[in-house]
Amino acid sequence: MTALTLSTAAAPGLRADAIVIGVAKGAKGPIVAPGAEAVDKAFDGRLAGVLETLGASGAEGEVTKLPAPAGFKTPLVLAVGLGSEPEEDAAYDAEALRRAAGAAARTLTGARKAAFALPVTDAADIGAIGEGVLLGAYSFDAYKQSARANNDAKAKNDKAPLAEAALLGGKPRDAAHKAALARATAVGEELNRARDLINMPPNDLDPEAFAALAQTAAKEHGIKIQVLDEKALVKGGYGGILGVGAGSASAPRLVKLSYTSSKAKKHLAFVGKGITYDSGGISLKPAGHNETMKCDMSGAAAVFAAVVAAARLGLEVNVTGWLALAENMPSGSATRPGDVLRMYSGKTVEVLNTDAEGRLVLADALWAASAEKPDAIVDVATLTGAMMLALGSRTFGIMANDDAFRSAVHEAAEEVGEPAWPMPLPEHLLKGMDSTVADIANMGERMGGGLVAGLFLREFVGEGITWAHLDIAGPAFNEGGPFGYTPKGGTGTAVRTLVRLAELTASGDLG
Ligand code: BES
Ligand code: MN
Ligand code: ZN
Numbered sequence: 001m002t003a004l005t006l007s008t009a010a011a012p013g014l015r016a017d018a019i020v021i022g023v024a025k026g027a028k029g030p031i032v033a034p035g036a037e038a039v040d041k042a043f044d045g046r047l048a049g050v051l052e053t054l055g056a057s058g059a060e061g062e063v064t065k066l067p068a069p070a071g072f073k074t075p076l077v078l079a080v081g082l083g084s085e086p087e088e089d090a091a092y093d094a095e096a097l098r099r100a101a102g103a104a105a106r107t108l109t110g111a112r113k114a115a116f117a118l119p120v121t122d123a124a125d126i127g128a129i130g131e132g133v134l135l136g137a138y139s140f141d142a143y144k145q146s147a148r149a150n151n152d153a154k155a156k157n158d159k160a161p162l163a164e165a166a167l168l169g170g171k172p173r174d175a176a177h178k179a180a181l182a183r184a185t186a187v188g189e190e191l192n193r194a195r196d197l198i199n200m201p202p203n204d205l206d207p208e209a210f211a212a213l214a215q216t217a218a219k220e221h222g223i224k225i226q227v228l229d230e231k232a233l234v235k236g237g238y239g240g241i242l243g244v245g246a247g248s249a250s251a252p253r254l255v256k257l258s259y260t261s262s263k264a265k266k267h268l269a270f271v272g273k274g275i276t277y278d279s280g281g282i283s284l285k286p287a288g289h290n291e292t293m294k295c296d297m298s299g300a301a302a303v304f305a306a307v308v309a310a311a312r313l314g315l316e317v318n319v320t321g322w323l324a325l326a327e328n329m330p331s332g333s334a335t336r337p338g339d340v341l342r343m344y345s346g347k348t349v350e351v352l353n354t355d356a357e358g359r360l361v362l363a364d365a366l367w368a369a370s371a372e373k374p375d376a377i378v379d380v381a382t383l384t385g386a387m388m389l390a391l392g393s394r395t396f397g398i399m400a401n402d403d404a405f406r407s408a409v410h411e412a413a414e415e416v417g418e419p420a421w422p423m424p425l426p427e428h429l430l431k432g433m434d435s436t437v438a439d440i441a442n443m444g445e446r447m448g449g450g451l452v453a454g455l456f457l458r459e460f461v462g463e464g465i466t467w468a469h470l471d472i473a474g475p476a477f478n479e480g481g482p483f484g485y486t487p488k489g490g491t492g493t494a495v496r497t498l499v500r501l502a503e504l505t506a507s508g509d510l511g
Pocket of ligand 2: 278280354355356357358
């Protein structure tokens with residue numbers, strides 16, 4: 001992964017493959033953002049004009065390459081768009097910096113070292129640029145023959161992510177700057193770990209393999225881990241997780257990760273949907289709807305990454321992560337539409353559609369999480385296509401049993417640059433899940449399907465426990481082209497919101 005450093009080096013003497021500068025959209029054309037003064041000076045103050053000649057406007061995501069001016073030890077200048085110039089005296093938005101750094105890092109694939117001379121006003125900007133670089137440089141090539149076994153070192157290097165990023169304007173001896181960089185490194189690396197898990201093909205990442213990877217990471221970071229295998233699940237009565245996993249040759253798992261701090265005053269529980277592949281089961285998905293369903297464990301990947309990040313950051317809060325892992329497959333042993341499952345909570349559920357499996361595994365994990373009486377539970381799940389229809393492919397929905405908590409989660413998401421939106425849990429939709437044979441059915445009205453799923457989950461949250469549900473079906477997996485710091489494939493959405501929630505809980509600024 002890309003190494004991040006803080007540097008006070010002056011631009012002309014700096015040795016690197018490229019120097020990255022910011023260009024913003026001004027009222028009368030592109031303007032050069034602060035941080036690039038030395039470069040502009042070497043162009044005799046005409047850099048904005050040069051960029052305009054090259055067609056640059058400063059629009060977000062735009063990348064313009066130009067040769068470095070004479071006297072520079074860096075051959076290439078990479079001007080990256082920051083979007084509209086901020087209002088007078090205002091600083092550049094952290095998310096604009098994060099995206100610009102990401103777009104630049106993505107363009108610099110194959111380069112060894114780049115200097116980032118983007119506008120920095122405080123430590124938070126350093127963190128945003130650092131995160132953007134790490135996330136933008138990400139690539140998943142573990143399964144590409146050319147990138148692995150190929151002896152052609154040059155071809156291999158061409159595809160390697162940017163090896164080192166020196167952030168100019170950062171102060172290597174400033175405690176806040178150092179802390180921001182350390183945070184960006186931990187969050188960026190763990191988020192990329194979540195992306196790797198999401199991108200991993202489902203023939204290599206079944207519930208058992210996922211649990212084994214969690215075990216390795218937990219050991220490395222001093223996190224307590226408990227893995228319930230199928231025998232333990234049967235013994236414990238986890239009918240939801242077992243019912244979903246019943247059709248698969250790979251048995252389900254429930255993983256509990258416990259990060260504890262001796263200074264903790266609060267306890268957060270994160271619960272992730274971890275369907276390593278969602279075929280739909282007997283209610284089989286048609287072709288066209290199953291090609292990306294390896295991403296159905298994105299919630300569990302986000303929870304996993306967030307717990308490890310919390311441990312790496314030494315946050316003063318206890319965080320328990322629950323990974324509800326199963327593969328949803330059709331077979332002679334699969335759960336049928338019409339079956340009734342006895343859930344871990346004791347409630348019975350009539351399975352009317354085996355493709356509504358996420359809520360079944362989450363129900364058991366939510367009830368297990370509730371038993372510890374945490375101060376709050378947040379679940380993360382690629383739960384419904386309906387949420388995707390409602391909010392599109394870049395925004396996740398937030399539902400909760402507490403309006404203030406839903407707002408707090410939304411605020412945390414906005415703060416870290418993850419698009420999210422509050423959604424209601426209309427009581428009248430509960431009725432649609434009435435079952436003639438069981439306590440509840442796993443399906444209700446088609447309209448508002450995302451909210452119906454949320455209401456189902458609420459039935460399995462312990463009495464009096466504050467809870468929020470993030471339906472990340474839209475943004476979990478990017479089927480379009482890369483943008484900003486978001487690659488194609490697994491995005492790692494919700495990791496940063498969860499980490500932020502843990503930080504806010506640790507500092508007593510949440511709830
Ligand atoms: N994993 C899917 C939801 C999904 C769809 C995630 C598209 C990402 C992209 C989930 O298990 C599912 O199949 N949900 C059904 C529920 C329905 C049967 C009530 C859906 O949304 O169609
Ligand atoms: Mn499904
Ligand atoms: Zn699913």
